[in-house]
Every structure is written in C-alpha cells, then in structure tokens.
Amino acid sequence: MQGNQWYDIDMNKRMFCAEGHLIDSGIFSKILNTILDEQGDYHISRFDVGKLPGESSVLEFALIAESPDLVQHIADRLTAFGVFEQMVPPAVMIPALKDSFVPQGFYSTTNHRTEVYYEGAWNEVLSQRMDAALVYEGEKSFRCVKLRDIRKGDRVVCGSDSVRVYPPAIEKRTGFAFMANDVSSERSGTVAVERIADELQKVKDQQGKVVVVCGPVVVHTGGADALASLIDSGYIQGFLGGNAVAVHDLEYRFYGTSLGVDLKTGIVAEHGHNHHMKAINTIYGAGSIREAIAEGILTEGLMYAVERSGIPYCLAGSIRDDGPLPETVNDMLEAQRLYAQIIEDADMIIMLSTMLHSIGTGNMTPSYVKTICVDINPAVVTKLSDRGSGQAVGVVSDVGLFLRALEARLKEISG
Amino acid sequence: MQGNQWYDIDMNKRMFCAEGHLIDSGIFSKILNTILDEQGDYHISRFDVGKLPGESSVLEFALIAESPDLVQHIADRLTAFGVFEQMVPPAVMIPALKDSFVPQGFYSTTNHRTEVYYEGAWNEVLSQRMDAALVYEGEKSFRCVKLRDIRKGDRVVCGSDSVRVYPPAIEKRTGFAFMANDVSSERSGTVAVERIADELQKVKDQQGKVVVVCGPVVVHTGGADALASLIDSGYIQGFLGGNAVAVHDLEYRFYGTSLGVDLKTGIVAEHGHNHHMKAINTIYGAGSIREAIAEGILTEGLMYAVERSGIPYCLAGSIRDDGPLPETVNDMLEAQRLYAQIIEDADMIIMLSTMLHSIGTGNMTPSYVKTICVDINPAVVTKLSDRGSGQAVGVVSDVGLFLRALEARLKEISG
Amino acid sequence: MQGNQWYDIDMNKRMFCAEGHLIDSGIFSKILNTILDEQGDYHISRFDVGKLPGESSVLEFALIAESPDLVQHIADRLTAFGVFEQMVPPAVMIPALKDSFVPQGFYSTTNHRTEVYYEGAWNEVLSQRMDAALVYEGEKSFRCVKLRDIRKGDRVVCGSDSVRVYPPAIEKRTGFAFMANDVSSERSGTVAVERIADELQKVKDQQGKVVVVCGPVVVHTGGADALASLIDSGYIQGFLGGNAVAVHDLEYRFYGTSLGVDLKTGIVAEHGHNHHMKAINTIYGAGSIREAIAEGILTEGLMYAVERSGIPYCLAGSIRDDGPLPETVNDMLEAQRLYAQIIEDADMIIMLSTMLHSIGTGNMTPSYVKTICVDINPAVVTKLSDRGSGQAVGVVSDVGLFLRALEARLKEISG
C-alpha cells in the first residue's frame, strides 16, 4: 500500500472514536480484533453501550502501535468500520495530474454512507457509489466521481484519515430480516411475496421510489403481465433492463411467443425462432417502440406499460443483442449514466433474474437502499455479494410464479 | 459381452421386424444407423409407413453381417429399439445356480414395456421395472425379479433374442409435450401449472391413480397445505417420502416452523433448532403419528391428510434421519417393497423436490407411466435421466409457489 | 405468418428433395412427421439410403396438401431440414424500403450452412450467422446482413423456397461425440481435458484457428496462467472477453488478488476491494494496457500474453464495468463488429465461464464451427442451446482446474 506517502503523521498513539450500533452489528468486535490482528494495542477510555435499538453506543479508545506507520496502517483499516479520529485531520486532497488518473493513494469508496472531515465538520458525500474517487467541489462539498470522469486538476481525497463510513447494520428489526444472508432454495418464496408486497405498498403510500431491474426471464416465465400490472398500479417508478427483455416482450405481444416458445401452451412455435427478429423488424419499420405505440401497432404488455406510465427507463445494450431496438442505449458509458440517474434517491430496488444488469445497478447503488434479488439460481445472490452488494437479500424462486403471486397479493392488501 | 455363450445360433443373415411409431420416434433411423455402426448391412424387404398418428409403421429387413456372432451382437443391440426376429426363437432360460445369482448372460430389463417370446406367442412381462432379471413362472408368465429376490432354480431369461421392448415415443400429441426434454429454468412454470392441473383433473375424473413423491422442501417452502388440500380433494392416491418430510410437517403443525424457520414470518425462531426434536418426542410419547391423531394431538397438515385420507403411504428411512418416526420404514429392502406396491398401476407420478426418493421411485416405475419432476434445480431432472427415468418431464420451479398455484388452478377448473 | 404475401405460387402438389445424412441425423423422420403434423401428405418417389458414413441419402417426394397455401406453408417449414424444391424457383428478392427495415416476409437465417438458388445454381451464403437477412450483392453472391446494417434498396431474399440449409449432423464419429447433449456434472472432466487437448493439438498442427471466449472466473479460479501459457504456445488465435477479465488479470499481476481475494492463499486481502480500482488507475496513468507493457509496468499474465502474442482480441464493454480500461470497446455495435471479425474462419471456439460473451459469440458463429463451453453451472449450456447455439458441447467443470489440467496434458502430448 502506497497510500500513506502523501501526508505525514508522526504519532504512535492516537485517539479514535466510533458511534452507532456497534454491538448489534458486530463492529465492536471487528474493531478490537483488527487492532490485535495487526499487532497493535488499544486502551478503551469510554464505552457507553446503547441498550435500546434506538440508542447508539459510543466507543473511545487509544490506538497504540510500535511505529507511527503501523498506527496509520491500522487506522486506515479501521475506517471501514466507521472509526474516525477524535482529532481528525482535515482531508488531504491532491490534484489529479491528468484526466482519468488520480494519485495512487486515492480513497476508493465503498457503497456505504460516507463523510469527509473538512473545515471542522463532517460532510456527507454526494452521489454515493462504490469504486469511486472523492472529489472536492468547493464549499465543503465532496462527490463520488468515477475514475473515467476525473478531470486534470480535480482535488482528490487521499488516505482515509478524514473519512468515515456507516456500514449498514443488518436491518434486523424490519420485515427485511427474514431474508438476510439467506440464499437457500429451501426457504419459503411465499413468505417473501408477502413481505415484499407489504414493503411495496408502504413505499407507494409514502410516495417513495421503487426501481425494477428486469431480465428477459421475466417474459419467458410468464411474469411480464404481472409486472406490467404493478407498473400500471403505480408501484414502480423506474425500469432498468437490456435490449432482450424488450425484444422478448415485443415478441410475446406480436406472436404470443418468447424465445420462440408459445407462452400459452409451452410448445415451441412453428417458425418461432424468427419471431424475435420479426418483432425487431416491425419496430424498425415503425421507427421505435414509442412510435409503434403511437401508431397503434403495440397496444399492450410490459414495454407498453413502461412507456405509457411515463416512468424513466433505460435499456442497456450488450454484446449479445439482436437488433438492437432503437431505444436500446449502445454506448455503455451513456447507459451507466442513465442507470445512475434513474436509481437516484430510490427507496428500493428489485432485481428480477438478470445477473448482468443487477451487478451493473449494484455498482452504483448505495448500501442503504433496500435491495431484493429474485432469481431461481442461488449463485446469483452470492455473486452480487462477491461484488460488493452485500445488502441485497436473495429470494430463490421462480420469477414468473413470484410476480403473479406478488400481483395477487398486492391486489389483496390494497383492497 | 459374454451374453451369447448360453445358446447357439449359426446364421449370418436373419430376418427381423419392428412395428410401431418408427418414424416419429426416430427409431427407424436408430435401427439402420446401429447396423451400419456395427459394420453390419441390411436389406429392407418391406416398409409400410404409417401416415397418421394412429397408424403404425411396419418394417421388415434382413440383417447381414460377416459372422453369425456379429449378427447376434447386432441383434442384441437392436432389441432396445423394439426389433424382434421374424422367426423368433423361444426364450432361453437357465436356472439360477444359487440364491441372488443369475447366469451372467441374463437379460437385464429396461423400464419399457417388455414381451418375451415363448410357446409361440409374445407374453407381456409382469411387474415391469428397470434392472431386473426375467423369471419364468410357468404358464407363459414372465416377471421382473430383482437380483436379490432370485432363488436357486429360478428359470432366468438369457440373451435378448426372444425379448422385445416398446420404448415410449415421446407423447408429442398430448399436453405433456410441452415439457419434453425441457429442463430450462427459463420456461414458464405458469404453463406447467395449467397442464398438470388438467392432467390431474382428467385422472381423477377417470378414477385413475396419482402417486406423489414428496421431499421436505415442500414443507420448507410453504407448499404443505396446498398438497394436503390436493389429497383431501381426492387428487392423490399414494404418498411416498422419507422421514424428513413427516418430521418437518409435524414440526410445522406443533411449532409453526420448518427447519426452525417460522413459516409465517420467514424468521429463524428462538430455540427453533429444537423444534423438530420436540416434534419427534411428542410422537414418540403418543406412540406413532396415527396414535397422535387418534389422541387429538395432531389435528391438521400434510401427514394428517395422508393418514386421514387412507391412501397408502411409505416413509423410507435414510442415513440422515432424526428420530426416526415410528412410521418410518428403516429396512431399505422392506421400504423398496412398499414403494413398489404403492406405485403399482399408477397413471401418473409427481416428484416434488426430492432427488433421493425420486430416483428410488424411478427405478421401479415403468417408462409408460407419466412422470413429472418439479424441482428448483435443473440438474435433478438430468440426474433422473442419467439413471434411466428419461420419461420424467421436468418443471424447474419453486415447489411452494408451484403447489399453491396448482391448488388454486384446480379449484378454478373443478368449479 | 405473412411470409407468403410477397410471391405467388398456385400448386397443391410440388416435388421436393433432400440430400445428406438423413437417417443418422433423424431428419428423414422429421420431414415426414412435419408433413403429417401439418395435415399434408407425401408420396416418396425415391429414397436411396446411404449405408456408409461417407454416403449421402437422397430423398425425393411429392408434397401434397389441400391448398397451395398449405403446400407453401409446409414447404417453408421443411426448409429448416434442408429440403428444397426440385424445380426450385429463383430467389425472390424485395428491395428494402428504408434503412434497417426489411420486408416482413424476409428469410431470417439460422446459423447453419445456407445456400440460395439463383440463376440456375445453389450459391453458398457469405458471413453465415443466425438472425440475419440475406442480401443479394450481385454476381450470384448472397450475404448475411444484420437488420441494423440493411440499407434502403438492399435486395432482401424473401420466403424460403429458394433457400436450403445444412443442419449439422451430430459429429458422432469424431472425438467430440463424447459430450454431445451432455450437460451433466456427473461426467468426467478428465475425459474432456484429453479430448480437447487432442483437438487443440490437431488444429495447431494444421495451422488452424482457435478462438477463446473468456470470463473473469478464469482469473478468480486460478486458470489465467494456464491460459496465458496456451496462448504463448500458439494454441490460441483469437481472444474475446469483456472489461472484467482484463481488470482482474491486471489486479492479479499488480496485487496478487482477484476480486480482492489473494490467489495464493485464498484469503481476502486487506484493502483488497480497492485493488481492481488501483489497477485500473495504474493503466489510466500509463494510458493503456499496451503502453503499460511498453513502459515495463505490466510484465506478465493473461493480457500480457494476449498483447505480446499479437493475436487479435476484443474486450467488449458492459453495463457492469468498472473503469472501463482504455482497450475496452464501449460501443456495442462496434464490439459486435470486432467479435465477428475475430471469429471469422475459426475452426474451434472455446467458451470459458462467461455466459454473456458466449451467447454474444454464439449469435455470430456458424453451427459447423466446433464449439466447447466450459462452465461449473450446467444451466449455461442449456441457455446457449435455448438461444440457438445447439452445437456447443458442454463441459461442466471447475474452469481453473480444467485449464491447468489442459495445459499439463498439452505439454505431455506435444512432447
């Protein structure tokens, strides 16, 4: 780690703090353990344990190590647990020497809520996302900026001394606890349906924002109509997907098939392998999905609901696309920009059977946004976690039956 | 192959026949292809191609090869495709020299319908199952007998010259075609629900027999009540499972949990890991499940429905059992005997999320029995096929949601 | 199907032919069966059955149906089986009315070898791929053109009367038979290693072309060095992947980790979640992977081998990319163009644990190119088949151990 080369600290004992749900979350243990693991020592000067869920704990301790370097090294590691220095040094910022290139000691963000200490105060970071640099925009404003968007001269936060993060405690007292760390196909999809229905209803009642990330399997497994119904009923405020979900939804509307399989009978349709191409051609003929709707060519279905509802959406292109449809965004940098814009301020994200777009969305989603991932394959949730979206709770189920049961349940509870 | 040592044939050209849906099923191709693969030759003397589904084709051909041995070798292979000799020799039968041991040239059965030529006629084999020997019981009666049940002196059919089998053509014109060879999680569980509901209704209307093979996942995923409802409504005529499905159903009835997870909330219950043991202890206290019902201790649920309906059932023991429950059959030979008895004359077998018992059942099920396998893991159906139950059509779905949807659908169509 | 509106045919009995391995491949059965399924009838006027592998069969038959429309309809379906009309009409070509839009009756290609009858001869189609239109380029030359590349006025082949395709018979007599239709995790990866090693050696000896499609799992599971060694030894002539495989390979070279996990110890490295971002930043600092090599910053590994070997490669962007690296192609249309260029004339394609790029590559690969797909998840091969790449043979294995065993085996056999 060359991270410390940019500034100078010369103490081998420094005072640190942490606040929050330290006990529940296991963070207290992790802090002490990390120190000992790294051959450091500590002296706890204060530990006020919050006893009730609503009460935070406060921990103050001296971190002691053989050398100032080691103290610094340990302090860097502790940042991830929300530990910050009582005498916090103001953020060290180094200007980028050229576009898309930051000092190698840059602080690379997590997806947790983050603050930077500067001008005597903790300042919450804007545009929280993982794997970004922190750029100072003046007036005590810091923002997550992807490396590629760094411009020469941007003032980039280096080291972690002046940074603190808020790793989310598992939401054990909310209805979401039921699925935490649970990617077993042996748990009840039925329970998940009820909980998610309750949550959707609550978000809707509070005029919140739910974004759905949707793969073509939703169409193949017969869930597209149920999802369209959710959109029509105002439960969904943003739609992310790729070219394929739209193509197969159109194929279904024009030909009754998805991937050439008749969705009413389950039988491979005659000439069915052509249907998705003919659907694309039909849209090419009209000019776009929007124009096909305007001309009365497309009159129902998932993409129809998305378009008609007026919610923002983005179909990201990929190497495997047929067509692609005119609405598909083929420049990945532009698609990422649109995705990020659509999930902004989302209260909840529901990922439906698409690993690709789910990981893409997860990369830009703060960890404090409720995230549900429905997939028949338990490995998908494991992969999301491997890539940092540990907050995603997995529902291992058949997405078609799941969406139909969810639609039925929402009708039931919304009366 | 030492199979031919038991009898003597000395022709290098012999006449063979095959009848049935030779074209549809691909069997015509396989016959010709097998002959050429084995360096044989053929001359087709007659080929009446049935044009309509209801019409059989008839093929007659000379099989020619370098040596009588090779003719015999090829003829042996062709048996699997339903090919039989026009001048069929009567079955060669060798007495078993001791218990559980047959002549090494014994004919090992498939699970397809099988006939033995003897005393001038084709005689259908009794107790059809795979991996059995064929024993002559006198009066032109042949029966599939497991090796372990062979007794010294039993007359065992050797070689395949006098045997013909009827490999099932894929049932392409029935509603079941929709799933043939289809183990993709991308197909619609919704369609499967409708088709299977129709089939169940039809079998019930015809007073047929449906046997369910049921794993504990049915309980874990919240499908037990739906299955109990199907039993109550008379859709199921036999129940096969293991100790675990009963234990977890009892746990659910006594404590509301399954594997310690509360099925209403999805949350791990306090002390939940004890519940299944307490449930077993309760049954041990009552004496048995039956006595627990008689005493009013057990008043609902899947096992209650099974017991009350009076349908035959068997809980087979296994190495991983807790308890086991008094009703569990711990001797595997006895359990296999009971399983075989229960599936006798079944019209349809539905396998629900238990690979172990499904393979066990598949071993003893003729291939002409409609077999459905519902599992969230597509590999389960592949494994069933690897073990000979190629007739099983797979539904990759969430078994809990599947059973609830099936129950709802049956209510709908049965009015 | 509006496919027939573009031309006019008025016979209710027409003569058709098919040639090739009709028996082996099951195509003979499919032809007759399709006709009957569609309520048509046939009269076989000639059927010369090829007896040896090297000999084709020739089938001539009259296709009879109630109406010319039905004859046409059946004839359209039979095209997929290589059936063509004895009196073949020359290709009907309709000019595209605008860019990216073809007549709705256009012939949508499969990935099988295809010929168009025109000016008295069968002309093999250029740039064979699935889901394309056939455009006449003059001088009896037809080419597969993606819809989006159609230009106003392009002469597009409509209907299927003048088209014939060559569905590949399963290569049962080559070493590849071992895996056909086999996506079971219960088969031997060991055998697959030996067969693929033999094939790779054979292609190399014949100066053929092997293209690898590679996902980041190759790096995570410790297979990158083995693959680099194959490239160094001249077994690979093209490399397709995405941004991630390159990022994680660079992370591994600079930090010894992949996804933050130390590949020597398997332990999550301290600050490891930053490593891939620091790796990207390092490349941004150098300008590109190529410049990082030139400057001596990158001195080993998979991307080093790819660059140094001079084989063509393409890293396709995706919605989930970090960075992306300067070499990554972010415009999906351009990435598809480069992929198609790199696989041109490939003898063999090896897909390594990346469903996304494998499907992308499969879309543009003719079905007669040997295709191997190695993945630990059996569902990946099923999905490839669902999307038309039925020729891909699956190896369900651990890709890291697989590549190391393959490297060892190739060293052994190349002596």
Add this chain to the structure above:
Amino acid sequence: MQGNQWYDIDMNKRMFCAEGHLIDSGIFSKILNTILDEQGDYHISRFDVGKLPGESSVLEFALIAESPDLVQHIADRLTAFGVFEQMVPPAVMIPALKDSFVPQGFYSTTNHRTEVYYEGAWNEVLSQRMDAALVYEGEKSFRCVKLRDIRKGDRVVCGSDSVRVYPPAIEKRTGFAFMANDVSSERSGTVAVERIADELQKVKDQQGKVVVVCGPVVVHTGGADALASLIDSGYIQGFLGGNAVAVHDLEYRFYGTSLGVDLKTGIVAEHGHNHHMKAINTIYGAGSIREAIAEGILTEGLMYAVERSGIPYCLAGSIRDDGPLPETVNDMLEAQRLYAQIIEDADMIIMLSTMLHSIGTGNMTPSYVKTICVDINPAVVTKLSDRGSGQAVGVVSDVGLFLRALEARLKEISG
C-alpha cells in the same frame, strides 16, 4: 416453550458468566443483543478483554428482567453462547417415563462441545452430536443419547441452566480460514487443493484420523483412482458411503464404465446400462466384495483399496439402491451406529459430492472436527449449514479433477 415447567426458580436478577474468545467470535455482541431483544436488561460487572489470540476474555454480568420466568427464558437462550450461571444449579434430571420418550423440557444438544454442571463441577459430555438428549450415566458422566435409544428410567437433563456449550470460533488463524463462509464457484479450487493437501499431510504426520464421505460422482468424474491412491498412501482412516459408490466402482473395474459411460472415452458404452447389474451379479456370485477380492475377481480400484487397507468402512443402504451389495447395511439404525463409530475421534472429515451421506455424517459430527465439503453444486454446502453443520467449509469444484490435483499435490509435498 414448556421447557421451564420442570423446575422452579424465583429470581428476577441472576448473575451469569461467559469465558472464551468472546470478541473475535461475535459472541459478546450476541449476548447483549439477545438480552435486549428479549426485553431484558444487563449490568456488566466485569469484562476482561483478552487481547491476544491465546488469551480468553471473561465476562460477568447481572441479567435482569421483569419476571423470574423471563430471566429464565433469556438464560435459556444465552446457553447457546456459552453463558452459564455463576451460581450454577446442578443439572435437573428427570427419568424417562418410557422407552424413546423424554420429558418435553429435555435439553436437545447442539453439535458444539458441551458441559453439564453437576456435583460441583463442569463435566464434559460424551459422544457429542446434535439433536440428542443428555443422559446421566452415574459417576459424573453424561452422554449424548438419541431419542430412539432412550430407555425408560434414563435420567435426562432438562432445561439449560446447568449446561454450557462452546461454539467454535471461526478458525481464522489456521489455513482453513480461506474458505470460511465461502461457497462461491468463483474462488480458486487450486488454492483449496494446496490447503487440504497441507492439512492431510499434517494429520498423517501426527498419526491423526481422516474420514472420507464419498458419493458415486467420485467414480463418474474419474476421481476414484486418485482417492484409492490416497487410501493406499495412508491419508485416509475411515470410509463412509452408500451402495452406489461401490457399485459404480465395481462397474468401472469390471467393465471400464460408470453409469454405463466409458471413463476412458466418455462415450456411452454398448449395453452399458447393464454393466452395473452385471457387476452386482458378479459379486453376488462370489458372495461379497471381500470374497471377490479373495478369489482374485476384483484386483484394483477404490473398494479394493478400502478393503485391502483395512480401514473401517460402512456402505449405508438407501431407497434408490440396486442390488444392494452384500456389504451394504440396509438397516438405517445399524448404518447410523456404524457411521458414528467410524467417525469417532476423527480429526478431519472430507465430504465428496454426496449430500445424503454428508448430512447424515454431519448430524453425528461434533462441530470442532474440521469438515470439508467438495461439490460442484454450491447449494450443497448451504444445505449442510441449514441442517446445523455450519463448520463445514465448502469447495465448489469438479470432484474428479480436484482429487487428481490433490493426489498430485500430495506426491509433491510428501517428496
């Protein structure tokens, strides 16, 4: 919970202790959290935090709640975290009223190391396993007894006041950390091979005991010879499996096939579906595997190595068995007894691709025994954990390639 009905306690404040790696293991957090969750309160009177790995922490606290019942209820829950009462009451023991039936308030064991307080001392429990009752055998000796083995009059420990358990801290400082909680197929099987080889060598050098639990997939994937080699080299001291692994190993030795697939070529062998039955018949002819070896009929392979090495083994029967082989134990109660006997005092258990026998073994294995589970399906490890064997570390890999790599690695390091 009726657990408290058996004894009487009337305090609403009681003193408790816990000792051990309370911080590292997260147990400190869990204790405090559980108390608050249950509406209790606590006052920490002493907390000596062990700073070094070798040093334990000691926690003393008052547990306070509204009612004695609630104190008792919370105390019961805390038992699972190793919490015990400072003024521990001696164990309450109630005689069983009849065979196989214990008082409903019985203490049901976990698989963690357990002690019972009696006659002024903590007494470690014998035959530690999960889901057992604790029976007092006199002379301060307590033993885990399965419910079915309870005899009328057995003195059964009730309640948890006098019980303390030692949940294993994750072995973070041993080489095994690399796999903890890791069931991702994206990690390196290569690393796992090296670590397990080191561990096997270490156990062998210390004359320890390794037991292997082995499924038939080991044979199907070509790993049987490598495992036989490990047995021959003295790395394995016990062998657990079912009928199938032996049948397919014998099939392989007699016919070169496994499940009818030729293991050298990967091609389905002619008549291959008979081979396993002929193998069984051969053994039936000889009388048993042992006699087949004595007669020179079986001369190599996995079962040969098992028999010849003289290590204890058990083949447990199951509902899906063919044969079964004479050595197969068909009574499940007897098979469980033999399994338990063979794993006694094992240092390490390696589970190879058999969920059934792995769960069976896990049920009777103390949690402090190192347990490795190798399977190509990540869900298998999740299921083991769902059933209490949370200590099992998963390696998602191809078991055939894995065993071959392990054999090669052991040859390397053992010189």
